[in-house]
Amino acid sequence: MIRIEIGMPQMAANGLSENWLFRYCGDLHWQELCKSMGVLSRDLTNDAGKRLYATFVAIAARYSKPLAHVCENDEFDAAASIGRFGQSFFHGVAVLSNPAVELRLEMVTAFVARSRADANELRKSVPAARLASIAAEMSEIPSLLQLSQAMRYDRIGQYSILDETLDLQADSAGFFRDCEPSPYIDFNGANLLYFAAYPTLCDSLERLIINRSDLAIDSRDWALATSTIARDIYYLRNADIGVPLRAKLHGLHRRKGLIFLNTELLRLDDMMPIARVVTAKSFTDMP
Numbered sequence: 001m002i003r004i005e006i007g008m009p010q011m012a013a014n015g016l017s018e019n020w021l022f023r024y025c026g027d028l029h030w031q032e033l034c035k036s037m038g039v040l041s042r043d044l045t046n047d048a049g050k051r052l053y054a055t056f057v058a059i060a061a062r063y064s065k066p067l068a069h070v071c072e073n074d075e076f077d078a079a080a081s082i083g084r085f086g087q088s089f090f091h092g093v094a095v096l097s098n099p100a101v102e103l104r105l106e107m108v109t110a111f112v113a114r115s116r117a118d119a120n121e122l123r124k125s126v127p128a129a130r131l132a133s134i135a136a137e138m139s140e141i142p143s144l145l146q147l148s149q150a151m152r153y154d155r156i157g158q159y160s161i162l163d164e165t166l167d168l169q170a171d172s173a174g175f176f177r178d179c180e181p182s183p184y185i186d187f188n189g190a191n192l193l194y195f196a197a198y199p200t201l202c203d204s205l206e207r208l209i210i211n212r213s214d215l216a217i218d219s220r221d222w223a224l225a226t227s228t229i230a231r232d233i234y235y236l237r238n239a240d241i242g243v244p245l246r247a248k249l250h251g252l253h254r255r256k257g258l259i260f261l262n263t264e265l266l267r268l269d270d271m272m273p274i275a276r277v278v279t280a281k282s283f284t285d286m287p
Helices: 018-037 143-152 197-211
Strands: 001-006 053-063 076-083 089-097 100-115 120-122 158-161 164-167 176-179 226-235 245-255 258-267 273-283
Touching: 018 053, 018 089, 018 100, 018 158, 018 197, 053 089, 076 176, 089 143, 100 143, 143 226, 158 226, 164 245, 164 258, 176 197, 197 245, 197 258, 197 273, 226 245
Parallel strands: none
Antiparallel strands: 001 076, 053 100, 053 226, 076 089, 089 100, 100 120, 158 164, 176 245, 226 273, 245 258, 258 273
16 A cells, blocks of 8 residues: 655646546556566567567546545555456556545556557567466456457447446547647657557547537636546557547537546547547536
8 A cells, every 4th residue: 555645746727637647557557567577667578579568458447526626735545456367468456545535447458569660550469478477367358358349349339437328429520629649748658659648638639629619518618617537448559759639529418417528539640549538527616
């Protein structure tokens, strides 16, 4: 168990930074994975000697209260656990909690290697035979991994989050915005688009779509009017530095004080989807 205090580096304009939360919990998962294999991350290779990366396949985040409820100097206990499914997949759970709030991230990662040294096209791989993990082996495939595989092969038409069912096939109706991710903050040390950047990029582009359309709920900026309470991300592909992305908002609707969003992230160079992001947000300062 780790005790942490939330300071300004962990905060965003409206409560806890979800980008920081993803980075922190992803690092806990990564540390547990490497610990189970008894090596440093830089020493993870396959039998051919290629460097392996534990890339995220899916994340399901559930917060007992919206992130806007987390304040500077709040303290949390943090803990993480992992299990493995086969040689490549690891399933982990990271929880930050105090008496008032619980922040839970369920994560699935897979080992991959680059297909080419000069591009972020990744292929599934397995660790070298000398790298045997002592993490407990799961007897059944994690349900989040099953969902990710169905999402990857476009076998899901309806999707449920917080008891709400969304139509993944809904047309985007022209609601989209483009941006180029920053190599200074959105990519990691391996020059891969970092998993924690996906929700931030999605949020930023959704905000532009909503603030500049008739989708706005009230006169406040979307970033201040709402706060995330649940988010599911399915990671489909990566992107190279310099490739712009497009967010297509396929659905936004309101129910019982929550707003549900269904967004697709695509690469503009080949229009291939790189992620599907399903989010539930709560209004802040509700009457």
